[in-house]
Amino acid sequence: MTDAKRLTLAHGSGGEPMQQLLHQHIQPLFDNAILARQEDQARLNMTLAPGERLAFTTDSFVVTPLCFPGGNIGTLAANGTLNDLVVGGARPHYLSCALIIEEGLPLETLQALLADLAREVRAAGALVVTGDTKVVPRGAADGLFINTSGIGVIPAAVDLGTHRLKAGCRLLVSGPVGDHGAAILACRRELALGGDLISDCASLWPLVKGMLEEPGLLAMRDATRGGVNAVLHEFAAAAGLSVELEEAAIPVRPAVRGLCELLGLDPLQLACEGRLLAAVEADAAERMLERMHAHPLGSGAQLIGRLVPQRNSAVIVRGLYGVERSLPAVSGELLPRIC
Amino acid sequence: MKYVDEFRDPALVAQLVKRIDASAARLPSRQQPWQLMEVCGGHTHAIFRFGLDRLLPDCVEFVHGPGCPVCVLPETVIDQAVALAQRPGTLLCSYGDAVRVPGTGGSLLEARAGGAAVEVVYGPRDALELARRHPDKDIVFLAIGFETTAPATALALQAARREGIGNFRALCHLVLIEPPLRALLADPQLCLDGFIGPGHVSLVTGTRPFDFIPAQYRRPVVISGFEPVDLLQSVWMLLRQLEQGKACVELQYRRVATTSGNSAARAAMEEVFEPAPSTEWRGLGSLPHSGLQLAPEYRAFDAAALLEPRAATGAEPGDPRCGCAAVLSGRMKPPHCPLFGRECTPATPSGPLMVSSEGACAAWYQYRQESADDRR
Amino acid sequence: MCLAVPAQVLSISDPSRALALADSGGVQREIELSCVIADGPPETLIGAWVLVHVGVALAQISEQEALASLALWAELDDGDGA
Numbered sequence: 001m002t003d004a005k006r007l008t009l010a011h012g013s014g015g016e017p018m019q020q021l022l023h024q025h026i027q028p029l030f031d032n033a034i035l036a037r038q039e040d041q042a043r044l045n046m047t048l049a050p051g052e053r054l055a056f057t058t059d060s061f062v063v064t065p066l067c068f069p070g071g072n073i074g075t076l077a078a079n080g081t082l083n084d085l086v087v088g089g090a091r092p093h094y095l096s097c098a099l100i101i102e103e104g105l106p107l108e109t110l111q112a113l114l115a116d117l118a119r120e121v122r123a124a125g126a127l128v129v130t131g132d133t134k135v136v137p138r139g140a141a142d143g144l145f146i147n148t149s150g151i152g153v154i155p156a157a158v159d160l161g162t163h164r165l166k167a168g169c170r171l172l173v174s175g176p177v178g179d180h181g182a183a184i185l186a187c188r189r190e191l192a193l194g195g196d197l198i199s200d201c202a203s204l205w206p207l208v209k210g211m212l213e214e215p216g217l218l219a220m221r222d223a224t225r226g227g228v229n230a231v232l233h234e235f236a237a238a239a240g241l242s243v244e245l246e247e248a249a250i251p252v253r254p255a256v257r258g259l260c261e262l263l264g265l266d267p268l269q270l271a272c273e274g275r276l277l278a279a280v281e282a283d284a285a286e287r288m289l290e291r292m293h294a295h296p297l298g299s300g301a302q303l304i305g306r307l308v309p310q311r312n313s314a315v316i317v318r319g320l321y322g323v324e325r326s327l328p329a330v331s332g333e334l335l336p337r338i339c
Numbered sequence: 340m341k342y343v344d345e346f347r348d349p350a351l352v353a354q355l356v357k358r359i360d361a362s363a364a365r366l367p368s369r370q371q372p373w374q375l376m377e378v379c380g381g382h383t384h385a386i387f388r389f390g391l392d393r394l395l396p397d398c399v400e401f402v403h404g405p406g407c408p409v410c411v412l413p414e415t416v417i418d419q420a421v422a423l424a425q426r427p428g429t430l431l432c433s434y435g436d437a438v439r440v441p442g443t444g445g446s447l448l449e450a451r452a453g454g455a456a457v458e459v460v461y462g463p464r465d466a467l468e469l470a471r472r473h474p475d476k477d478i479v480f481l482a483i484g485f486e487t488t489a490p491a492t493a494l495a496l497q498a499a500r501r502e503g504i505g506n507f508r509a510l511c512h513l514v515l516i517e518p519p520l521r522a523l524l525a526d527p528q529l530c531l532d533g534f535i536g537p538g539h540v541s542l543v544t545g546t547r548p549f550d551f552i553p554a555q556y557r558r559p560v561v562i563s564g565f566e567p568v569d570l571l572q573s574v575w576m577l578l579r580q581l582e583q584g585k586a587c588v589e590l591q592y593r594r595v596a597t598t599s600g601n602s603a604a605r606a607a608m609e610e611v612f613e614p615a616p617s618t619e620w621r622g623l624g625s626l627p628h629s630g631l632q633l634a635p636e637y638r639a640f641d642a643a644a645l646l647e648p649r650a651a652t653g654a655e656p657g658d659p660r661c662g663c664a665a666v667l668s669g670r671m672k673p674p675h676c677p678l679f680g681r682e683c684t685p686a687t688p689s690g691p692l693m694v695s696s697e698g699a700c701a702a703w704y705q706y707r708q709e710s711a712d713d714r715r
Numbered sequence: 716m717c718l719a720v721p722a723q724v725l726s727i728s729d730p731s732r733a734l735a736l737a738d739s740g741g742v743q744r745e746i747e748l749s750c751v752i753a754d755g756p757p758e759t760l761i762g763a764w765v766l767v768h769v770g771v772a773l774a775q776i777s778e779q780e781a782l783a784s785l786a787l788w789a790e791l792d793d794g795d796g797a
Contacts, residue, residue: 186742190460190469194736194743258340258740263435263461264718321352321567323390325706331686333448335435335459338488338718338769339380339407339697340740342721342764342776351788381717434769462770464747484769487717491771494747498732539717542766542773565719572788594781595766595774604750604773 005107012101012135022133025111029118030097030128042129044094044151051156055090057081058149066113066143068187070179070199074113076273077146078120079203080224086208087220087276089160090152092124097148098132102141113144124205126150155212162238164218167309170285171235171243172278174207174292175200175251175300177228181270181334182256185263191336193262196255202274207297214291216284222276226330229268229315231277233329235307236314243315245305245327264337269330279307342594346566347389355571356394362578363396372400374530374669375577378520379537380407380697381565387706389567399574402530402669403692403699405519405623406537408484409436410691410698413619416483416512417442422646423479423510424455429645430473432466433481435459440694463495463509470499470507479642482509486548487539489513489631490604493611496633496640508642511633514618516540517548518629523668524556530669533577535570536562538592543608545600546588553586564592611637622663622691658682663690666699673703680704719768721776722746724760733757737767747771 010017027035034042048054061077071079077097085092097117101110121128179200186193204222211217221231228250232243252260252267260267274297280288285303292298313326345351366373377383383403386392392401405411417440424431424447431447438447438459451457460466463480470478482492492509499507516537523529536549541562549560559580563573573591580586590596611634618630633641661683662676673679673692683689685701692700722737722744733749735757748757751765751772765772 190458190465192461192465192744195738195741197742254340255741258742261340261343262720262739262742262744319388319390320347320349321390321394323393325387325390328705332439335438336461337436337696338434338484339384339409339436339695340721341723342781343740345781345785351785354788379717461744464745464770485717487719487768487773490750490773491747491769494749494771537717539719539766539768539773542719568785568788572784591784593784594777601750601773603752604771607750 007101007103007105007107007110007135009103009135009137012133018133025107026114026133029111029114032127032129034127034129042094044129046093046153048153049156053154055085055088055152055154056149057084058147059084060145060147062142062145063184064142065187066109068199069183069197071201071273072113072116073144073146074115074117075120075201077148078117079201079273081148081150082121082124082126082203082205083222083276085150085152086205087222088154089158089208089212090154092126092150092152092205094127094129094151095121095148096130097128097146099134100141100145101133101135102143103135103138105143110144117146120203124203158212160217160219162219162235165235165239165241165279165307167241167307168282169218169279169307170282170303171305171307172280172285172289172292173223173228173251173302173304174204174276174278174298175274176253176256177223177250177272177275178252178256178260178267178270180273181227182259184271185259185334193259195258197259200272200274202297204274204276204297207292207295208276210291210295211278211288214284214288216281216288218279218281220276220278223272225271227267227269227271228277229266229327229330232315232327235279239307240310241307242309242311242313243305244308245315245317247317247319249302249304251300251302265334268327269334282306343566346564346568348568351568352394352571355568355575359399359571359575359578360396362575362582363399365582366398366578371530372398373532373578373581374400374402375533375535375574376402376404376531376669377535377570378404378406378516379540380410380695381539382535382537382563382570383407383699383702384697385565385567385570387702391567391570394571395574399578403666403702405523405667406485406516407695407697408488408514409440409695411514411620411622412437412440412483412512412694413621414442415619416510417446418444419643419646420447420481420510421445421450421455423642424450424457426477426645428475429477429479430456430458430469431479431481432458432460432469434483436695437481437483441688463492467495467499467504467507470504474506477506477508477645479508479510479645482511482513485514485516485540486543489608489612490543493607496611496637497607499640500637508640508645509633510642511631513612513631514620515548515629515631516544518626519620519623520548521551522623522626524552526668528668528670531558532581533558534560535573535577536560536588538562538564538569538596541592541596541600543601543604546590546598549588553588557586559586560588562588562590562592562596564594610634621694658689661690663692663700666692673700676700717768719766719773721764722767723764724748724762726761727757730757735760737765739767744770751775
């Protein structure tokens with residue numbers, strides 16, 4: 001195939017062009033023995049030690065534009081699923097990768113995106129072992145959609161989840177919030193914004209690996225769609241408790257704040273793709289923060305709040321002047337305001 | 340951020356609160372609290388976001404005013420915008436605020452889900468740019484707003500005319516600040532003691548639309564900025580006028596606002612628009628000379644002409660229990676309305692003040708759930 | 716009712732339409748200066764701070780007035796009278 005080659009419906013039809021696409025252009029990127037067997041299913045030898053559990057997750061990725069400052073749909077599809085595993089305390093082992101391609105996508109673009117996906121998965125010590133490719137007519141997809149599923153193993157000693165949340169526990173965020181959402185908004189052509197807005201898209205495994213060695217970790221979530229706001233509401237609802245948040249402690253990069261002032265948005269509602277929220281025992285919070293600060297992915301970590309017995313609102317923010325207000329859950333699409 | 344952070348400084352805010360307390364203590368004592376109306380929805384938003392109402396002494400209260408162009412947008416305008424967005428070959432461009440407002444057949448967002456072409460833009464020049472890029476489509480800009488926002492639409496229409504961009508149109512529902520204020524002050528049951536004037540409207544208009552308030556009604560006005568220090572400083576300036584028995588228009592927002600406003604912005608508005616005989620306001624009904632329409636030389640840009648003419652619909656009847664009018668005149672707090680939080684929520688607004696997050700009821704619903712419940 | 720943000724004019728992108736690139740808290744956007752240029756060329760506004768609403772600069776920000784109002788409130792801390 002030449003550089004200018006674009007994908008057509010023939011590449012998804014199951015015949016020769018599809019075999020060529022898979023064997024010559026896609027499989028080499030994920031190079032591993034399990035995938036190379038080319039069976040209809042990946043065959044995995046996984047023996048669990050007593051108390052170990054499998055973690056299994058799936059997520060679909062759609063983003064416009066496909067490439068944005070700090071990442072692309074490939075890195076997003078890798079890290080999104082890896083992070084869904086690791087915030088449960090699971091070490092990632094295997095991923096699947098299913099593509100829905102809009103006809104006309106340049107082959108070169110697809111290869112570059114998948115190379116990035118493969119690199120991120122490998123960096124986390126995992127393998128892409130099975131996949132699927134479909135090509136749909138122009139207009140039936142937006143360039144490329146990716147679904148990835150992931151399997152990981154949770155060590156016997158690790159038990160994280162909202163069932164362990166309790167009043168008094170502290171909430172830590174691993175770094176500045178809203179970077180990904182701000183970067184994507186700035187890419188929207190009709191808003192025409194420039195500036196130092198870069199997605200935080202990253203695999204959290206290297207950070208979480210260290211955190212799992214510290215005592216007192218109760219639950220973690222990655223703050224993707226709906227941002228930190230959504231995770232706080234999930235924690236409050238699952239635990240039957242309320243969240244008290246200190247507005248001044250929430251880390252926000254200057255340009256993200258600038259974008260929020262300009263468009264009338266709240267950084268807590270903007271998506272992150274490389275940040276987690278951790279609930280930890282009150283007496284373990286300081287040590288956990290130190291541990292997080294020791295890793296580049298957690299260098300901007302902050303203690304931002306705590307869980308308290310249920311109040312009349314799920315999430316309450318203490319503002320700059322000590323006045324409390326309730327933080328409503330995100331409703332619908334983020335829209336720039338003029339008023 | 341320069342010109343923002345300084346005006347949010349907690350130490351300065353604390354000082355201002357002390358001065359407000361002292362000034363309030365010197366006011367003549369009376370049964371009901373001193374009620375200060377912030378006219379502008381942007382002020383309402385800042386008051387709730389920073390909790391400024393909770394920093395005031397018990398005897399001073401904010402009353403939330405009618406200055407939210409989204410809240411006062413009638414359903415008929417949304418319906419027209421939806422019809423345009425559904426028209427083949429048409430792209431409807433709107434500020435983000437307006438796309439969630441329900442019309443009789445749903446909002447623009449809902450219409451988009453049904454296949455209508457709707458694009459959220461930051462300003463009218465972005466819609467004009469879309470018209471340049473897509474000469475084969477009719478690009479319709481939903482032009483809403485008060486005097487602050489109208490000049491941007493005027494400038495875009497001037498550019499369209501100059502450059503001969505015939506596929507750019509505007510669906511205009513531009514309104515003026517003075518008529519609703521006059522309607523409000525004419526209420527014999529008015530309980531308001533002073534007004535925090537809309538700083539960004541006054542950038543264009545100057546102080547003229549507010550002169551009648553002290554002149555006819557002996558109520559003080561302070562034109563205010565939008566940061567916490569601005570708003571508290573304005574409260575203190577109002578209390579000082581009340582204390583001294585004065586009533587005049589003062590400027591707090593001096594770093595940008597002047598008594599004369601922006602003549603270039605007004606000149607653009609005057610070329611493109613003319614006063615409309617009467618304009619419909621959600622919740623307030625029809626007010627004479629309260630809005631703008633395209634001037635004869637700009638009628639070719641009127642998007643309404645693209646629509647089939649239909650029988651004029653009257654004002655929506657609305658729920659008779661709706662307390663918006665009483666909230667606006669300072670006689671009722673939002674949670675005391677019989678519909679508040681029951682039939683009337685941000686998802687299902689019965690009255691105008693619940694429609695956008697700048698509306699007094701919606702802001703109360705969003706930010707004050709905690710305190711409202713605590714008081715029960 | 717109207718969200719407006721301070722922005723600093725960085726450069727003139729289209730002198731004939733009075734369009735400029737401006738920075739607002741680290742975010743750059745094109746804005747229109749036609750309502751704030753008196754008679755001179757738009758270039759004279761490079762470096763100036765303006766207040767922007769829906770992409771149009773509606774006023775120049777006076778640093779002197781901003782400082783004056785902040786200083787006034789700092790001063791008033793001790794006394795109580797006006």
